[in-house]
Amino acid sequence: MSRSRAVVLAVVAACSKAPVAPDAVPTADAPATVSIDILAFNDFHGALEPSPVGTGGAAFLAAKVASLRTPNTLVLAAGDMIGASPLVSGLFHDEPTIDVMNAIGLDYAAVGNHEFDEGTAELLRMQHGGCHPVDGCAPGTTFTGATFGYLAANVVDTTTGHTVLPAYAIREIAGVKLAIVGMTLVGTPATTLASGISELTFADEVDTMTALLPELRAAGANIVVLALHQGGGQLGDPDQCVSPGGPVFDIADRLDPAVAVVLAGHSHTTFNCTRGGGRLVTSAGVNGQFLTHVTLEIDVATQAVVSATAHNVPITDDVAPDPVVAGIVTQYHDLAAPIGDRVIGTITADLAGGSAAGELVMGDVIADAMLDGTTAQVAVMNRGGVRAPLLFARSGNEPVDGQVTYAEAFKVQPFNNLVETVTAPTSSSRSTTGLGSCPPRSRA
Template sequence: MPATSQPNRRRRSRTYRLLVATASIATVGALAAALPSTASAGEKGKSGKDSRYQDVQLLSFNDLHGNLEPPTGSSGRVTHLHEDGTTTTVDAGGVEYLATHLRQAREGNKYSITAAGGDMVGASPLISGLFHDEPTIEALNKLDLDVTSVGNHEFDEGARELARLQNGGCHPTEGCYTGEGFAGADFPYLAANVLDEKTGKPVLKPYWVWKKKDVKIGFIGVTLEGTPNIVSADGVKGLTFKDEVETINKYAKELQKRGVKSIVALIHEGGFPASSAYNYDCDSPGAGDGVSGPIVDIARNITPQVDALVTGHTHNAYACTIPDPAGNPRTVTSAASFGRLYTDTTLTYDRRTGDIARTAVKSANHVVTRDVAKAPDMTELISKWNTLAAPIGNRAIGYISADIPSTGTESPLGDLIADAQFAYGKELDPETDLALMNPGGIRAPLTYAASGAEGDGVVTYAEGFTVQPFANTVNLQDFTGAQLVQVLKEQVTGVNEAAPKILQISSGLTYTLDLTKTGADRVVTDSIRLDGAPIDLTATYRVATNSFLAGGGDGFTTLGEGGNDLVGADDLTALEQYLLANSSPTSPIAPPAADRITIVR
């Protein structure tokens, strides 16, 4: 049965003052509050009783992905929009700083909840990923996280491993990493729309209720229905993912029947704001559609019984309002990713109705700046796990002459990884013709500047792990030329039509992508060449991919239909071998030109 819980028993005697981060200017998505003048929210009335209205602080973040240490490069910065329209970037993130910011923000707020929107783990840097994300769960416990939804990456290692992260216990094959064992999460993971195929019931709790004195707020957690398209087949085996809206509406009714009328949905699905600045006011006059993408339709169809939506998945920052089915504005937030931001939302609870006074809801994103004191307990935690990881993580696996970016329709790092998998494929089978790499499998850039004890340009195993943390194998399969053309068209059709997923390609394969066209026509078939020759639709080509793509992941169903399979080592091994074979301290690898795909805009 879903649990009704008191606030986390480890902390509720705290008294905190509200910190307004200096980098945060705009209060976004705010609506005018119309509270009775006899007592402001949270004050005592003349009788000494609690006033009718009680402000509840909701602190939230999403898509941490095990980034305990400050993320590097563009992954460790946010964009700040100034009043004159100019922008600057701010270094942000790191759990030592996130802990300090959250603790300061809670000061003075006796009614404070901390929630998250999924992908707390998975695709994590070495310090967490090497230990199956136990370090991140420990850090989240210390952060006093109250509740989170699952994200798609919570299923990277399957439902059993997720259950272990929730309940504790040593890893089934690797055992305990420390003498302390692993206690699991102090907070509930919510998975309302993830069902066991056999039982038809959620694999984890669908909802959870926070309660302090007479104030009750329910939380429903879901992940995106399309999770099976972006997680390996083994990770979601035996699971069914249901529609987000139908699921939230179902449990909102159940909470209402239980007397819980204030409800927040934690949704691991998101949107795309009109500006990349974290403090962009998407509700300002003239802003138009401040946010677009899947979350908009979801928000417009979720029952008005839900008072606010905490979202994620797209790694974007926004604090907007989107009308509910009744036409009333409702707050929808996302705090980017990697612990660079947190959202501070004020929910004004009406004791008379038990509901949130929506006209009083206000929300804003705040930067996790690195100009505050580090939280000592987080520093200790990071030091403990780094000591265990150091013998593996500090090993040099290659050398680069400059930053190798991972962003763009075709990225330099995407080309490098595709070349590495092509070279590895040729070792497995000299008949290998090309390699394809999914952009979502590239989690970070390679940065030239030194960090820790390494020198400039040195690529360590830890950095390589951060780039490719999934432990996918490199697989070889046979495809006809016609199938290969179909694969390229699947980049921009089907589930990828609205948001194309452009595969990174190995040297020798070239084609034109015409973004002025629509659908499959965006891939110019006559332009596809391999080593300068047109693709022969009837010939057989030997293609290297990672196991995620070989299973049809990311909507590339044709890649799941290959023949003559051969499974190799993991993709990080392929990258390491390629870097060691093609770089040295005196002859580092330069960033590839990223000119294999001709893009027409």
């Protein structure tokens, strides 16, 4: 719907309800509708540098955000900004990614399951700053924490009875009050080490949203944007919505109509869907390879959404990289290089891809390595724990073809999980679990 068409509809809607007094007619100083833009991404996972095929990269993501930003723009994220990160971020407990998100101008981020990978105290350090209690700060750096606000509406600290981080934020933009609510999936405990979240409960997403609405409305916010770290999928191109399915759609369809937009995550998929009532449900893939650009046209008088559209914009090197963000990435790359650039092995072909049934070549190699390093008879590696392939031919500043660096190997398995050998209780044979204290499970 065009902007002019939206304005006409808004005026008609107002007139159909009640006669409009002459002095209430919108003027050039008080437009009938305002356009609010949301730039959103999810599951960044510390991907500061572009992928081997040139997609993503924090400096290009920052440049794209800057090019699309208007005075009425919110920049939002739907969880897993940190955790399962490459060495350039993971080596420094993801402080580099927080620094980069600050430079991008991120406003709010929902927590995802991976925000809890190093426990609640560490997540709160990401928000508030301070050096790591064991490893300190990276040489030559201080860490002041996120300038954006983490939101966790459904994550309750059982010792206090309160959410571990704010549930929502309300922003007034051009005369419109928007509520931004952030949540992670209720199933977060099934994907996260129990020791890090023992004092937390994760509540049902729909129940949480329903309970919040009176408070949001009392604060004057009748339009809600929900950043929800829960996912789904569809069969079309990244900007399409072909045969969509998955838990985020089941949740979205049960939400109050006040929720105009659901920014999804967790599944590392792309979709741009419009559900019943015109509600948008979108997801921007993984690793900053896409940016979802949402435009809401809002009737100022009624505080109602007149139209809502979205596009998934690919992040490539078609823009000049943001120099500030590029500088942060280079700083940490250079700090990590003495460890990351060490050659720890060689390969003669790509360790990539897999079968239609889901078996991964890289997963087979990891399981074989477990067998080689233990006395086990069976080794198991879960698919979700394999985070990257190893490629024979590399580009950019990577070394000679076939050489595998520590940074590349780290990217394959960045979880700091250990191989654990156990004896199966019902027989004398032995088996090995691949994820230490984590049973095989999805790690999106």
